[in-house]
Amino acid sequence: MENLRGATASISRIRVTAKVKTFVLDTNVLIHDPQSIYNFQENNLVIPVEVLEELDAIKTEQSTERGRNARRVHRILQELLPDTRSMLEGVELPNGGTLSVIINSYLMEPNRRSPAMDRLRAVLPDLTKKDNRIIASALFVQEQFPPPTILVTKDVNVQLKARAVGLESQDYLNDKVPEDVEEASYREIGLSIYELQRFCSEGKFELDTKSAKHLYLNEYVLLRSDEGKTMPARYFGDGMVHRLKIPEYVKAPGGIPIRARNLEQQFLMDAVLDDSVHMVTCFGKAGTGKTLLTTACALYQTLDENSRYDGVSISRPVISLGKDIGFLPGTLDEKMKPWLQPYYDALEVLIPSKPPKEPQFASKKVSKKKHWKREDAMVSMSSSQASNGSHGGHPPTGLVKPYERLLKSGLVEIEALCFIRGRSIARRFFILDEAQQLTPHEVKTVITRISEGSKIILIGDPAQIDNPYVDSRSNGLVYCHNRMKGQSVAAHVTLKKGERSKLAELAADLL
16 A cells, blocks of 8 residues: 555646646657657646656667657756655646656556556556556556546557557647648749839839738749749848849859759759858758759859858768668768768769760869869869760779769768767758658757858658658658748748659659
């Protein structure tokens, strides 16, 4: 009975009112967001003791984000529950809610019966599994206290099992973006033909209050007249839209020219080439040109003699942020190559081994800081392509490809996200691919590494997610766009039209 009294006392501070709910947290919620303890307003928060055991197993993962978050949760709980009394009775949180750690007395006394536990043992008899024991603890809370009890977990299977035994369950919703109807990739604004002509001649135009009311800063729009004439523009605030400032094409030295093939790609090119925009988020399905166009613009800017960037850094999640890549042999570049193969493919397209008909290479003076890198890369690329030409366009065995000179010179670097914590990335053009696989906290970790003079581009497809703990509304890419929307240093573009091939476009839409 002493154990039973202790278990009951451990949630004695739970408040019972008509409006209060009791939320039972699963381990994955705390790992996903260690600060989630403070995000349940004036409700009761219960952590099963089995969660502490799972956190104890995860905290030893020294090189992973999971391990760091587990240790953060332990420190937070240590501050909130400093002694035995607070652990047994629970504590009040700064937001007005309560926090308790629960021990399920039904599991301590196997012979003790209850309708909920009988139902659980009939449906989920294996109580050696931590997930089932956490569900059992939530059922215990549900039976003992009147407020509605909700199990909060990011594991979809646990949600389904909880509902099967009569327990309400839901995902952690704090970092999810609002569930809106799918929007078009850009808005259209109607102007008269004379207003559109004025915009074309002056390069800017002041919209009326009604048209500008719902626009956010750096939003891309299409101005359209009643006669069907159109012109793309970007909203600069205070009712003003400006014409896009993009070149006819972008091109790396010795490479092929890349042009925007549709209106959305013009938007992306404008955002990526504008030095006043320090962060760009881009959504796009497979084949819309995210990787190729972003890489082309990055090289175009970095290799320019007046560039503010020292080079291009490319990275993407290796399954998920923090996963160890040491099992692959070779150097960091060799370990990352399987994950970054799309960028090697893009570089091969942009700077092919066979030179264009009239190759031209930059030979102007550049700053002393960048001189040796750019000169080495350009000269090496030039000599490599010349050697290719002498062999009839077929490089001899062992010849370094032109784009590999960029890697060797340091102008293009491969970054591993698991090693990015603590770094300060200065004067780099940083491309983060497959950003939809990251959690909001992981994206924050990357963006806060970007120093003055650098730029970061986050690209991905929110519909293609392999990470089991994020979805189309809670992944880092969508979350970042939603929180940074309207900031002067941020811009967003959605690509919907596929340009890879008709087959790829049909497959992306129909399969």
